[in-house]
Amino acid sequence: MSLVDTIREHVRDHQRGMVVDLVFAIAWVTVVSAIFDLLQGPQWAYYLTLAGGVVAYYGFFWSLEIAREQQRS
Secondary structure, eight states: OOHHHHHHHHHHHTHHHHHHHHHHHHHHHHHHHHHHHHHOOOHHHHHHHHHHHHHHHHHHHHHHHHHHHHHHO
16 A cells, blocks of 8 residues: 555545544634734744644543533433
């Protein structure tokens, strides 16, 4: 199996998750950029808030997973 075939298979298997990840990233960067354009905050805080998106991402999807588990019970 070639590298291109491997990548195609990976994308086909994880397509929905990859789209959700992309939408979350675009939304996070858009909101943070809009807020810092309005508030004119310091550059270090802007980058720190952008990096906080990683924590927000895992926290958001972790809470969704817990809510789904509680709904099943």
